[in-house]
Amino acid sequence: MNILLTGGAGYIATHTCVELMKAGHDVVVVDNYVNSQPEALRRVEEIAGRSVKSYEADCCDASAMNRIFDENRIDAVIHFAGLKAVGESVHIPLRYYRNNLDSTLTLCETMAAHGCKRLVFSSSATVYGVPDEVPLREDMFCKGCTNPYGWTKYMIEKILSGVVEADPEWSVVLLRYFNPIGAHESGRIGENPNGIPNNLMPYITKVAAGQLKQLSVFGNDYDTHDGTGVRDYIHVVDLARGHVSACDYAAQHTGCEIINLGTGVGYSVLDIVNTFERVNHVPVPYVIAPRRPGDVDACYADPGKAERLLGWKAEKNLEDMCRDSWRWQSGNPNGYQA
Ligand code: UD1
Numbered sequence: 321m322n323i324l325l326t327g328g329a330g331y332i333a334t335h336t337c338v339e340l341m342k343a344g345h346d347v348v349v350v351d352n353y354v355n356s357q358p359e360a361l362r363r364v365e366e367i368a369g370r371s372v373k374s375y376e377a378d379c380c381d382a383s384a385m386n387r388i389f390d391e392n393r394i395d396a397v398i399h400f401a402g403l404k405a406v407g408e409s410v411h412i413p414l415r416y417y418r419n420n421l422d423s424t425l426t427l428c429e430t431m432a433a434h435g436c437k438r439l440v441f442s443s444s445a446t447v448y449g450v451p452d453e454v455p456l457r458e459d460m461f462c463k464g465c466t467n468p469y470g471w472t473k474y475m476i477e478k479i480l481s482g483v484v485e486a487d488p489e490w491s492v493v494l495l496r497y498f499n500p501i502g503a504h505e506s507g508r509i510g511e512n513p514n515g516i517p518n519n520l521m522p523y524i525t526k527v528a529a530g531q532l533k534q535l536s537v538f539g540n541d542y543d544t545h546d547g548t549g550v551r552d553y554i555h556v557v558d559l560a561r562g563h564v565s566a567c568d569y570a571a572q573h574t575g576c577e578i579i580n581l582g583t584g585v586g587y588s589v590l591d592i593v594n595t596f597e598r599v600n601h602v603p604v605p606y607v608i609a610p611r612r613p614g615d616v617d618a619c620y621a622d623p624g625k626a627e628r629l630l631g632w633k634a635e636k637n638l639e640d641m642c643r644d645s646w647r648w649q650s651g652n653p654n655g656y657q658a
Contacts, residue, residue, distance in 0.1 A: 321345050321346070321395035321396055321567060321571060322345070322346045322347075322348065322351065322392060322393055322394055322395050323340055323345050323346070323347050323394070323395075323396050323397070323398060323548040323567060324347075324348045324349075324392070324394045324398070325337060325347055325348070325349050325350070325399035325400060326350050326351075326379050326387065326394070326397065326398070326400055326401035326417070326423070326427060327350075327351055327356070327379075327399075327401030327402065328347070328348075328349030328350060328351050328361070328372075328374065328400065328470065329349060329351040329353060329356035329358065329360045329361050329374075330351070330356045330360075330400055330401075330407050330567040331499070331500070331510070331511045331512065331556065332400060332442065332500055332556060332559060332560065333349075333400040333559055334360050334363070334364050334379060334396070334509045335503075335504055335509065335556045335559070336355065336398065336400075336559075336560040336563045336564070336591065336614070337349065337361075337368070337372060337499065338364055338367050338368055338504065338509070338559050338560065339426035339557070339560040339563070339564050340515045340563070340564055341368040342368070342575055343401045343509075343564045345564075346509065347372055348372075348373045348374070348375070348388065348392050348394065349361060349373070349374040349375070349378050350374070350375045350379065350384075350385070350388055350401070351374065351375075351376065351401070352377060352378040352379075352401075353376060355403070355404075355514065356376075357512070357655075357656040357657075358376075359546075359564045359656040360512070360656055361374055361508050363508045363523075363656075365543065366386060366508060367504065367506055367508055367509065368555065371474065372598035373446045373477050374386065375387075375388055376428040377524045378423070378428050378429050378553060378649030379399075379423035379424075379426055380419065380422045380423045381426070382429070385426055385427060385430040385434070385549055386430055386434075387471075387580070388430075389430055389431070389434040389436065391431075392529060394431075394434070394436050394600045395426065395430060395571070396436070396437070396439070396440065396567050396571065397438065397439050397440070397646060398438065398439075398440040398441075398442070398563055398566075398567070398569055399424065399427060399440070399441045401423050401427075401440045402419065402421050402442070402472065402473075402577075403415065403416050403420060403469070404438055404469060404634060405469065405518065406446075406465075406467050406469050406518065406614075407469075407518060408465050408469075408630070409468040409469035410467050410468060411474075412482045413468035416468045416469065416472055416612075417471075417472060417518045418566075418574075419474060420472035420476065420500065421471075421476065421479075423470060424441075424444050424476050424479060424480075425453075425479070428479075428480070428483055431540045432487075437487070437489050437491060438491045438492075438567070438570040438571060439480065439490070439491070439492045439493070439570070440492075440495060440563060440566045440567060440570060441476060441480055441492065441493070441494050441495065442495060442497065443477055443494045443495055443578075444470065444473045444496060444499070444622065445496050445497060445498045445499075445552070445580070445582070446465055446466075446470035446473060446495050446620060447465060447470060447477060447496065448460065448462055448463075448467070448476045448496075448619070449464050449465055449466065449470075450463065450616050451616065451618075451619060452467070454586070454619060454620050454621070455584060455595075455620050455621055455622035456619065456621055456622060457579075457580075457581055457622045457624075457625075458496070458578040458579065458625055462474065462551065466614045467614065468491065474597070477494050477578070477603070480492045480494065480541065481494075481524040481565075481576045482614065484574075484575060484576040485576075486571075487573055488515055488575070489538040489574060490574065490575075490576070491570040491571075491573055491574045491576075491606075492554055492576040492577070493528070493538055493546050493566040493570050493576075493577050493579060494571060494577070494578045494579065495563070495566060495577065495579055495581050496555070496578060496580045496581065496582065497553065497559060497581050497582075497620075498552035498553070498554050498580070498582030498583070498619070498620065498621050499519075499520075499551045499552060499553045499554065500553075500554055500555075500556045500559050501520075501521040501553050501554070501555070501556065501639040501641050501643065502521075502555040502556045502557065502636070502640065502645050503556065503559070503644045503645055503647065503648035504556075504557060504644070504648075505644055505647070507644075507647040507648050507652070508651075509648070510643075510644075510645070510649070511556075511583045511648070512652075512655035512656055514525070515567035516532070518593060520551075520589060521553075521592070521641075521645050523535055523651035524592065524596055524642060524645075525605055525645050525648075526649070527604050527605065527606075528596065528600065528602045528603070528604050528646065528649070529649055529650065531653070533605070534605040534606055534607055535593065535604060535605070535606040535607075536606070536607055536608075536609035537589050537590065537593075537606050537607070537608050537609060537610070537612055537638065538589075538609055538610070538612040538615060539611035539615065541611075542617040542618070543617045543618075544586075544617055544618055545588060546588050546590050546591075547564075547588075548588040549585060549588065549589055549591035549615055549616070549617065549618070550588050550617065550618035550619070551587065551618075551619055551620065551632065552582040552583055552584065552585065552586055552619065552620035552621050553583070553592065553603055553638065553641055554582055554583050554634055555634065555636035555646075556645070558581075558583075558634040558635055558636050558637065559581055559634075561632065562581040562626065562632050564627075565577075565630035565631060565632040565649060566579065566630060568630075569630050575650045577628060577629060579625055579626050579627065579630065580621040580622065580623055580626060581621070581623070581626060581632075581634075582619060582620060582621025582623050582634070583620075583621070583623060583637050584615045584621055584622060584623040584624075584627070585620065586618055586619075586620035587638060590628055590640070591639070592642070592652065593606060595638050595639060595642050596645075596646070597640040597644050599643050599646075600642060600643065602646065602648040
């Protein structure tokens with residue numbers, strides 16, 4: 321298939337580009353580079369040994385999107401584009417709603433006008449809100465999100481399921497990601513956050529590299545095996561392969577499916593720190609700090625539906641995730657900047 325990736329130069333998308341091409345698909349990328357660099361796509365080309373057709377454009381720009389669909393026969397779209405910083409979304413909610421919702425509406429209108437009705441969407445486990453019980457299953461009631469970023473994911477899920485209800489020829493797969501970490505094993509592509517990272521693994525790698533002094537472990541009095549927060553960390557290459565399976569599924573079925581992409585295994589903050597230190601032989605100094613508002617004790621997936629419907633399951637373990645994250649950081653201390 322010829323697959324369009326919106327936000328195609330980002331962390332999860334670049335890994336997905338590589339896996340799609342490995343599986344024999346062609347890719348077209350659109351990205352406005354507000355939160356990514358063209359260099360990331362150059363590295364994808366280097367890994368894949370093939371060129372990637374890319375457009376610098378904003379998905380809210382209907383004429384640019386129309387041009388992409390006029391110039392390419394697109395069989396399916398994976399919609400990664402979107403603003404994604406939880407804390408920032410609390411401060412500038414309108415920008416998050418405007419950008420994430422508008423881009424999705426413009427994309428869907430353009431797809432419909434060109435008869436392309438297969439869409440895979442980057443949703444998030446954040447839509448489950450504060451869980452009553454774990455593991456989380458797709459049919460559990462979502463009680464509401466704790467921040468505007470999460471609400472944009474929630475709203476887009478509703479919009480897309482409404483599109484399918486109105487026109488059953490559409491095929492939509494809503495992928496709820498758990499906590500993606502790790503990097504491609506080549507060490508050439510990886511996560512490249514702007515400024516001081518908010519998420520755990522990029523923070524750990526910057527501490528290990530000596531760029532930040534120490535990790536603050538947010539809370540050690542949670543109801544978990546060691547008191548620190550438990551999450552379902554998934555290797556980004558496993559996650560990328562989940563997208564390849566979702567595209568294959570969308571090509572063979574119509575309708576709307578919600579699918580968790582997680583491992584089903586929860587690890588605590590200290591499990592991550594200890595494993596990272598052990599496999600990489602590098603210290604990660606930390607202090608115990610107060611809980612971070614909005615955090616929950618434990619959040620992990622029931623990944624059974626992905627296996628049943630997509631024939632996909634995560635294969636890499638925590639050691640792989642820690643090793644690959646460190647290889648990326650140590651080989652690219654300034655990310656994609658030379
Ligand atoms: C967060 C977002 C989620 C988003 C995801 C993207 C919230 C409430 N949730 O998930 O919506 O989809 O990122 O990957 O923000 N931790 C520390 N010290 C740190 C950073 C994190 O102890 O410096 C802990 C956290 O308390 C948590 C765990 O590490 O227990 C994971 O945190 P993080 O990587 O930020 O992900 P989530 O909060 O699970």
